[in-house]
Amino acid sequence: MGDRLQNGEKLEVGQSLTSKNGAYKVTLQDDGNLVLYSGDKAVWSTETNGQSVVRAEVQKDGNFVLYTADKPVWHTDTKGAKDVRLILQDDRNLVLYGFDGPAWSSNTQTDEVPAPPVADTPPAVTEVEVVPAAVEEVAPAEPAPPPPPPPPAPRTYTVVSGDTLWAIAERFYGDGNRYPEIAQASGVANPDLIHPGQVLTIP
Numbered sequence: 001m002g003d004r005l006q007n008g009e010k011l012e013v014g015q016s017l018t019s020k021n022g023a024y025k026v027t028l029q030d031d032g033n034l035v036l037y038s039g040d041k042a043v044w045s046t047e048t049n050g051q052s053v054v055r056a057e058v059q060k061d062g063n064f065v066l067y068t069a070d071k072p073v074w075h076t077d078t079k080g081a082k083d084v085r086l087i088l089q090d091d092r093n094l095v096l097y098g099f100d101g102p103a104w105s106s107n108t109q110t111d112e113v114p115a116p117p118v119a120d121t122p123p124a125v126t127e128v129e130v131v132p133a134a135v136e137e138v139a140p141a142e143p144a145p146p147p148p149p150p151p152p153a154p155r156t157y158t159v160v161s162g163d164t165l166w167a168i169a170e171r172f173y174g175d176g177n178r179y180p181e182i183a184q185a186s187g188v189a190n191p192d193l194i195h196p197g198q199v200l201t202i203p
Contacts, residue, residue, distance in 0.1 A: 002017065002018070003017055003018060003019050003020050003087060003088050003089075004017065004085055004086060004087040004088070005017065005058045005085065005086040006058065006085050007058055007059075007060055007083060007084055007085060008057075008058065008059070008060050009057075009058055010055045010056060010057035010058065011028045011034075011055065011056040011057075012028065012054065012055050013028050013029070013030055013053070013054060013055075014027075014028065014029075014030065015027070015028055016028075017086075017088045018088065019088045019089060019090050019092070020090055021090040021114060023038065023039070023090070023092070023114030024036065024037065024038055024088055024090075024092050024114070025037045025088070026088050026094055028053065028055070028056050028066075029049070031049040031050060032048050032049050032050055032051040032052055032053035032066075032068075032073075033045050033046060033047065033048050033049035033053075034046040034048065034053070034056050034066060034074075036088075036092070036094055036106060036108060038092060038110075038114070039114075043092065043108050044094070044106045044108045046066055046074045047074075048066055048073050048074050051068060051073045052068045052069065053066045053067065053068055053073060053074075054067060054068060054069055055067050058084055058085065058086050058096070059079075059084075061079050061080070062078050062079050062080050062081030062082065062084045062098060062103065063075050063076060063077070063078050063079045063081075063084075064076040064078065064084070064086055064096050064104065076096055076103070076104040077104075078096055078098070078103040078104050081096070081098035081099070081103040082098050082099035082100070083098060083099040084096055084097065084098050084103060085097050089109070090114075091109040091110060091111075092108050092109055092110045092114075093105050093106060093107070093108055093109035094106040094108065155172070155201070155202040156199050156200065156201055156202065157172070157199070157200045157202050158197065158198070158199050158200075159194050159195060159196050159197065159198040159199075159200060160196050161196045163194065163196075164179075164192075164194070165179035165182055165183055165188070165191045165192075165194060165200075166179050168182060168200065168202070169181070169182055172202050179191055181203055182200055182201070182202055182203070185200075185201040185202070185203040186198075186199075186200040186201045188200070
């Protein structure tokens with residue numbers, strides 16, 4: 001709609017005028033109220049909320065009027081002004097001008113320098129920190145059991161005169177009753193018969 005309504009033009013519900021500097025807007029709201037905004041802050045309104053307004057019209061008779069479907073509910077009381085036009089100025093003032101100058105205004109002018117209008121920028125993309133998946137810790141393998149020690153190399157003994165298997169078992173094992181182990185390992189068929197010089201295996 002730009003910043004103005006010319007003679008005979010109108011705002012319908014949901015439409016707006018925006019000042020040339022983009023800082024101010026006047027909107028005919030769904031609630032029936034015509035509201036002048038500075039940014040998000042309302043600074044003036046027709047206080048017609050709840051009255052089912054359907055249009056705000058700059059009439060050719062010089063009046064600016066808000067209408068419901070069947071009657072006027074607010075006007076600038078400027079009937080008779082010539083060649084009127086409604087302008088939302090960069091100083092925040094909403095002014096109805098006639099042929100010979102301003103016929104009405106919202107008296108909302110300001111000397112403040114408006115903040116620049118906020119451009120519709122796409123939302124910043126937040127970088128998502130990628131957390132690596134937890135690596136499952138592998139439990140250290142149970143150490144392999146040590147190999148069994150090799151069996152001791154069998155010992156040998158050379159029989160001397162006077163030896164018996166009993167005495168030899170007693171010497172090596174501390175137990176003469178183990179003489180059959182020596183006899184079996186040494187291939188002695190008769191434990192009572194051993195002779196000097198015979199090599200016995202001591203398991």
